[in-house]
Amino acid sequence: MPKVKVDGQEIEVPDGATVLQACELAGKEIPRFCYHERLSIAGNCRMCLVEVKPGPPKPQASCALPATEGQEIRTDSEMVKTAREGVMEFLLINHPLDCPICDQGGECDLQDQAMAYGRGATRYHENKRAVTEKYMGPLIKTIMTRCIHCTRCVRFSEEIAGVDEIGALYRGEDMQITTYLEHAAKHELSANVIDLCPVGALTSGPYAYESRPWELKKTLGIDVSDAVGSNIRIDSRGREVLRVLPRINDEVNEEWISDKARYQVDGLVRRRLDKVWIRKKGKLAEASWDEAFKAIARAKPQGSIAAIAGDMVDCETMFAARTLLKACGSDLVESRQTGMDYDVSNLAAVNFNSTFAGIEEARAILIVGSHVRWEAPLVNVRLRKAAKRGAKIFVVGPEWETTFPATFLGEDAGVLGNLPSEVTDAFKGAEKSAVILGAGGFAAGAHGAAMATASTLGATFNALHTAAARMGALMLGFASKGGIADLVSAKPNVVLALGADEVDWNRFDGSLKVYIGHHGDKGAHAADIILPAAAYTEKAGTYVNTEGRVQMSDKAIFAPGDAREDWTILRALADALKVEVGFDTFDQLRAAMVAEVPALGVEGLADYGEMPAAPAGASASGTIGYPIKDFYLTNSIARASVVMQRCSDELLHGDDIKEAAE
Amino acid sequence: MAARNIAPDTPELRERWGSFSFTDANREKADWHIRKYPEGRSRSAVMPLLDLAQRQVGAETDTQGWLPLPVIEYVAEYLSLPVIRVLEVATFYTMYNLVPVGEFHVQVCGTTPCMLRGSDDILEACYARGMKKGHTTDDGLWTLTEVECMGNCATAPMVQINDDNYEDLTTERFDKVLDALAAGETPKAGTQEPGRHTSEPSGGPTTLTAMVDANHDYRSEW
Numbered sequence: 001m002p003k004v005k006v007d008g009q010e011i012e013v014p015d016g017a018t019v020l021q022a023c024e025l026a027g028k029e030i031p032r033f034c035y036h037e038r039l040s041i042a043g044n045c046r047m048c049l050v051e052v053k054p055g056p057p058k059p060q061a062s063c064a065l066p067a068t069e070g071q072e073i074r075t076d077s078e079m080v081k082t083a084r085e086g087v088m089e090f091l092l093i094n095h096p097l098d099c100p101i102c103d104q105g106g107e108c109d110l111q112d113q114a115m116a117y118g119r120g121a122t123r124y125h126e127n128k129r130a131v132t133e134k135y136m137g138p139l140i141k142t143i144m145t146r147c148i149h150c151t152r153c154v155r156f157s158e159e160i161a162g163v164d165e166i167g168a169l170y171r172g173e174d175m176q177i178t179t180y181l182e183h184a185a186k187h188e189l190s191a192n193v194i195d196l197c198p199v200g201a202l203t204s205g206p207y208a209y210e211s212r213p214w215e216l217k218k219t220l221g222i223d224v225s226d227a228v229g230s231n232i233r234i235d236s237r238g239r240e241v242l243r244v245l246p247r248i249n250d251e252v253n254e255e256w257i258s259d260k261a262r263y264q265v266d267g268l269v270r271r272r273l274d275k276v277w278i279r280k281k282g283k284l285a286e287a288s289w290d291e292a293f294k295a296i297a298r299a300k301p302q303g304s305i306a307a308i309a310g311d312m313v314d315c316e317t318m319f320a321a322r323t324l325l326k327a328c329g330s331d332l333v334e335s336r337q338t339g340m341d342y343d344v345s346n347l348a349a350v351n352f353n354s355t356f357a358g359i360e361e362a363r364a365i366l367i368v369g370s371h372v373r374w375e376a377p378l379v380n381v382r383l384r385k386a387a388k389r390g391a392k393i394f395v396v397g398p399e400w401e402t403t404f405p406a407t408f409l410g411e412d413a414g415v416l417g418n419l420p421s422e423v424t425d426a427f428k429g430a431e432k433s434a435v436i437l438g439a440g441g442f443a444a445g446a447h448g449a450a451m452a453t454a455s456t457l458g459a460t461f462n463a464l465h466t467a468a469a470r471m472g473a474l475m476l477g478f479a480s481k482g483g484i485a486d487l488v489s490a491k492p493n494v495v496l497a498l499g500a501d502e503v504d505w506n507r508f509d510g511s512l513k514v515y516i517g518h519h520g521d522k523g524a525h526a527a528d529i530i531l532p533a534a535a536y537t538e539k540a541g542t543y544v545n546t547e548g549r550v551q552m553s554d555k556a557i558f559a560p561g562d563a564r565e566d567w568t569i570l571r572a573l574a575d576a577l578k579v580e581v582g583f584d585t586f587d588q589l590r591a592a593m594v595a596e597v598p599a600l601g602v603e604g605l606a607d608y609g610e611m612p613a614a615p616a617g618a619s620a621s622g623t624i625g626y627p628i629k630d631f632y633l634t635n636s637i638a639r640a641s642v643v644m645q646r647c648s649d650e651l652l653h654g655d656d657i658k659e660a661a662e
Numbered sequence: 663m664a665a666r667n668i669a670p671d672t673p674e675l676r677e678r679w680g681s682f683s684f685t686d687a688n689r690e691k692a693d694w695h696i697r698k699y700p701e702g703r704s705r706s707a708v709m710p711l712l713d714l715a716q717r718q719v720g721a722e723t724d725t726q727g728w729l730p731l732p733v734i735e736y737v738a739e740y741l742s743l744p745v746i747r748v749l750e751v752a753t754f755y756t757m758y759n760l761v762p763v764g765e766f767h768v769q770v771c772g773t774t775p776c777m778l779r780g781s782d783d784i785l786e787a788c789y790a791r792g793m794k795k796g797h798t799t800d801d802g803l804w805t806l807t808e809v810e811c812m813g814n815c816a817t818a819p820m821v822q823i824n825d826d827n828y829e830d831l832t833t834e835r836f837d838k839v840l841d842a843l844a845a846g847e848t849p850k851a852g853t854q855e856p857g858r859h860t861s862e863p864s865g866g867p868t869t870l871t872a873m874v875d876a877n878h879d880y881r882s883e884w
Contacts, residue, residue: 164747165744165746166746168750169749169750170666170753170754171753171754174666180746180749181671
């Protein structure tokens with residue numbers, strides 16, 4: 001623990017800290033462009049120069065200099081001021097002064113730091129450098145003349161994403177950042193380089209020229225595109241969500257989000273359900289709320305009503321639905337739309353028990369039936385970190401392109417009962433280890449076998465769900481023993497589909513299907529009555545991610561047209577059905593929910609108690625398949641999104657989409 | 663430094679070089695280079711391998727060789743490296759040619775010491791033969807590049823042609839070298855100054871003169 005003096009203030013810094021970190025600990029702001037906490041140190045922008053004694057009598061790049069005992073660091077001397085001004089002047093030599101037409105304006109590191117640390121004017125009057133635009137795919141817009149060569153994007157794609165595709169070609173003044181032959185960046189986290197870029201060289205393609213950051217209302221939200229529960233900031237203007245950015249949460253998404261979480265939001269204004277519809281003679285016709293409620297009441301739901309929750313539903317909606325069903329004398333609830341029926345009597349057995357941060361510490365990991373890169377891109381980032389620290393990773397299931405060294409053990413789940421010695425040896429030597437069961441594994445019925453494998457290997461059992469609503473639903477008991485088959489065999493008069501788009505609706509032929517949701521997708525196509533509801537940006541809600549982390553999301557905008565927040569629809573339906581649900585406001589609803597499941601009232605990891613013993617004699621067999629066929633089109637919002645559709649066409653299906661001639 | 667650009671990725675380029683692979687002799691050399699580095703660090707061998715590839719391309723085309731994209735991809739695959747990492751190296755170092763060059767790659771140093779000693783005249787001599795910076799002559803013989811300091815300032819001006827340096831040039835001496843090369847001869851490499859061997863002071867030593875013939879103890883004279 002070296003002691004250093006920063007501007008005369010003595011502080012103790014952790015071993016291995018850099019001078020820059022020491023300055024930050026002392027509360028000094030050090031300007032920087034290339035340095036980033038989560039990337040390797042490059043030391044090429046020179047903006048973080050400070051004066052360090054002992055050492056050569058010149059400014060030192062603090063990001064790359066280790067703090068050592070007895071250093072005297074000055075960040076406020078004349079030398080440092082001049083050095084920063086000099087570096088800034090050099091950076092601005094070739095940087096265009098096009099801030100008024102640059103999308104980064106208002107949230108640009110270079111702009112801010114030029115104001116804070118630069119000199120007032122330039123002394124340069126030669127020609128500036130110009131660089132041609134580079135194509136990086138449908139999401140990233142490039143204006144490479146603005147690039148200051150910090151190489152954050154290069155380091156991100158190499159170190160975090162694990163897909164080496166961005167590089168710096170040529171040298172010196174001619175240096176250019178590009179992908180190989182300007183191929184599109186093809187990974188699930190590619191758009192994070194937009195946030196990393198300290199200038200306006202890489203900006204958001206779909207959001208280009210939409211708005212200025214100061215016009216936007218910023219709402220703290222939770223992403224629902226997968227079960228990771230990424231923390232997001234929803235930027236909206238008026239009644240439209242313009243973009244989604246990640247929030248920093250080291251426990252969950254660090255500071256990245258997947259491209260789907262970021263760019264599916266343009267789907268929020270397309271194919272929306274904004275009116276009530278009733279199917280008359282096979283055709284959907286516009287109707288009023290009253291007519292719809294009356295039609296539902298006519299179908300005799302008392303004692304014969306079921307509810308199926310979709311993948312993006314918040315806990316409050318599910319609780320309201322379950323309360324309504326109880327009041328109607330039914331408990332036919334299910335959230336596992338595709339018919340999975342694994343045992344949910346103990347939630348520890350369906351939870352990601354290692355936690356996302358904890359999985360990095362594992363030294364041996366067995367993935368059963370999960371295409372992690374598509375099902376949870378941010379967990380894939382953690383797995384890559386674990387692999388870099390020496391973890392051995394094995395996968396049961398069809399091969400996919402991993403971003404870390406992994407051994408595939410075949411597609412047959414039967415291998416769990418007879419693991420090769422290579423696997424058992426790796427687990428024997430590992431202090432911490434994990435078995436991850438993905439959606440493919442659950443669907444193949446490998447739950448029990450995977451639990452048994454985890455306990456024989458001495459590994460922590462983890463379930464990696466794909467639905468944002470899954471853990472919340474299970475905590476609310478929104479599941480039936482036999483899965484959706486139980487609901488089918490009960491032949492309910494009315495089925496409430498809460499944004500459920502993946503259900504095989506043919507099995508509910510005799511029931512009145514009421515779709516309460518926000519997009520005209522598969523669920524709405526099959527429905528008899530459509531009640532327009534709010535999407536995740538349009539309502540406050542509680543979500544539980546796959547590691548059992550309870551998180552709350554705020555309402556950013558109002559739902560379009562006649563659409564209402566889901567719970568109000570259910571509350572009004574209760575009146576129409578003449579039953580009592582016991583809440584009239586959202587606060588009362590949330591209070592009632594927390595009273596029943598106290599864990600949902602506390603943000604953070606829910607405690608599910610001890611891991612149960614694996615069911616005796618559990619075994620698995622059969623081929624594992626992955627549920628996600630197309631990463632960009634997994635939910636109704638993404639399917640409505642033009643951007644996601646384009647990503648799917650171009651990045652996954654290779655359609656060469658030509659840029660429209662400008 | 664001359665502006666460099668990657669040769670465009672065309673179907674013709676793919677057809678010509680798509681099937682490139684090391685000859686047996688080069689493969690052996692490549693593996694020898696890779697073996698110089700510890701296990702798992704084979705990417706360190708990227709530079710010698712690129713050089714080998716460029717020389718093989720040169721041998722196949724009877725020129726100084728260059729690195730077409732399919733060849734860069736081949737090297738990347740040989741070392742299990744992402745192509746972009748190899749391309750970064752190939753574009754960074756100017757001794758890797760990114761476009762085809764002629765039989766003789768004339769690299770004229772134009773940095774200050776050479777310029778003061780008359781590199782402009784050398785360039786003029788090149789232009790007189792129809793060479794143009796960054797281009798190959800129509801007969802495929804000469805490619806002219808102006809380069810930065812090659813570290814031969816003591817014998818400026820200098821020109822590097824293929825793997826050899828020609829130093830202490832004047833227009834006449836340079837012409838003679840070029841004529842000899844064009845005629846298929848091998849002119850003497852290094853300094854062209856009569857009586858000079860390498861980069862020793864021209865006109866004989868000016869310091870430590872007593873040491874020229876035999877060892878001399880200077881200590882008493884300090």
